Amino acid sequence: MSAVAWIAVVSLAAWVWLLLGQGFFWRTDQRLPRREEPGTWPDVAVVVPARDEAEMLPLSLPPLLAQDYPGRAEIVLVDDGSTDGTGALARELGALHGGLPLTVVSPGDPDPGWTGKLWALRHGIALARARGRQEYGTEPEYLLLTDADIAHAPDSLRELVAAARTNDLDLVSQMARLRVVSMWERLVVPAFVYFFGQLYPFRWVNRAGARTAAAAGGCVLLRTEAAVRARVPDSIHQAVIDDVSLARAVRRGGGTIWLGLADRVDSVRPYPRLDDLWRMVSRSAYAQLRHSPALLAGTVAGLALVYLAPPLTLCAGVLSVDGAAAWAGGLAWAVMTATYLPVLRYYSQPLWLAPLLPFTAVLYLLMTVDSAVQHYRGRGAAWKGRTYARPEAAPER
Template sequence: MTVLWWVSVVALVAWVWLAACHGGFWRTDQRLPRGGAEPSRWPDVVAVVPARDEAGVLPLSLPSLLAQRYPGRARVVLVDDHSTDGTAEVALALAAPGLELEVTTPPPLPEGWTGKLWALRHGVERAGDAEWLLLTDADIAHRPGSLRELVAAGEGHGLDLVSQMARLRVASGWERLIVPAFVYFFAQLYPFRRSNRPASRTAAAAGGCSLVRRRALERAGGVAAIRGAVIDDVSLARAVKRAGGRTWLGLADRVDSVRPYPGLAPLWRMVSRSAYAQLRYSPLLLLGTVVGLALVYLVPPIAAVTGLLTGERWTSGAGFAAWALMAGTFAPMLRYYGRPAAEAPLLPFTALLYLLMTVDSAVRHWRGRGASWKGRTYPPPQRVDDPTTHRA
């Protein structure tokens, strides 16, 4: 037996374990909980929207939030994070009959905070004593009834954090190739079913749409508890869960991202800006990730094709079996995004791109550029117990 055969068998065993024992990460059935009793009194809600240089997307997203019909009191606080493109003026021009809109600007960014979290903290302060806070990004569009359904799920099921992974755009060719895989990889890292179990140590959220109970956020230490986190959504879920709160994460049906990614470059930046932070800036974890991605995603097609060309049937068989399992687990995510299952065998190529993005993220960090977004660069946190740390 050749070395490639042994490696392909290891990859096949890994895929059998991932498909059968890794929290059902590939399933797409985690949707907003329904069936709970609607509240007799609808609680007050404030939507907090951090926005930095978002004038281009606000006309596509903000009106959908302002148009929400909610049985209780609700309003929107948009925090203009020192934009240079007229974000505040565009937001004010979009104000219309519906939810009340307040546009505000935070004080200058202090050391130790990321810009988004500093803006969120300011927005939370402006929210007053609202019982629920909807933390939603500037590129997120909410279909009619979205806010009511989020609050009903939180109240009816006793949740403290209700987060939905917004459906991202898949209009361009690169979006169709990379976006479904992005959500698939996220679910593989943080299996939604496992995260939603109260007893599980896994906790995750999607920053684009997270409804959090004010009391739960305060018990977790407020936004200040995660002030330096680059991966702020996961950090928020971990903080809430550690403080005894119940969290839920699932795929969205009525929440969409309108941010376009017309080419590979913006998608590359989206992934690489935080990939090394996810690995806790550890060279050893980076090495393990590269080896793991290569073994699980690249070896199967290499073994399948090589074995076929050289007549090594067992090598080819193991490679094709692992490749088929990989494609089979990816197919549900493709269906969720309206893409044909025939695209599933392309996942190894997409995984190679993600591997290169992760390495690029580390190289950028080593060159002193760190995690960067919207003209800001953030150094790694100095504390050992950084809240972005994840343990399954």
């Protein structure tokens, strides 16, 4: 066989492995597990880190205030050095809409070595625990860590707690359904969920005793006892990929975790331009590779072999009348396309986007390379006016 044909065959073999041996990552059936209402609903503290979120809060905070939760729950919104009036707006929304009790605090700039979000979570969690001990004689049993751009359905907290209690889980996380409106969002956002599932197959995460651990930071229900045991967030205070780091810390501490797709938890943040999506991905992509040039080179080669080789070898095989290359490349592309269809259905997107996955993979490859370039330029992970020049990757042990 020709060299092109061999490349096509290797790519096809890789896709057969991904189809059958990577935890069925392409399926979208990992939703909240079995739920039964507990006899007594536990106390819950909802902690929301927010930095310059005045545009998002009118869409996300009222649904959170309106949670239909039978037990005692309160919200602590941590204004992380905002300059757009986030804290004042949160107080106004709380007074206007009522619902769950709302406290807004501002802890000041993070200490050296801390990322802003984890610094905010540290103060929010500490305040919620202290208030529980002072006012009710006991700390809240659960902490709901949710971002300021996440809109929860009225029964979201109730369902999360029921799932955690019924299945004795220390961490329950749902990957919020991201906004998909603009053309760039259609091309990039479903692929983001697809690639995340490929890196961290949900079935592997949810298997008892598994080594794979991950969470989606926009919606994490965490048992307070497990957080204390894992020393969260202090033990992961430098992590840029804080959700994966959190899940790993909880699992190392002996906790049970679960991760799945959300049905009624939505991100309201828009990413209308490619530049918006580029910054979202590139700010942490190289951290995911632990700032390793070797891992970067391997990732680029792997993406090229798995995602670019199928259409390229198909075209080369057709043009050069190389039947083996055309057949293997076309079949690999067909398998790739088929695995992407469930995610597109989950996002209610047209299925003709599936064959375009190689193009989207090129974009992610370039975003990853750009993330490395920014790192070596000393710009590191930049987010809302803060730059972490040499951020830590999610810790591996």
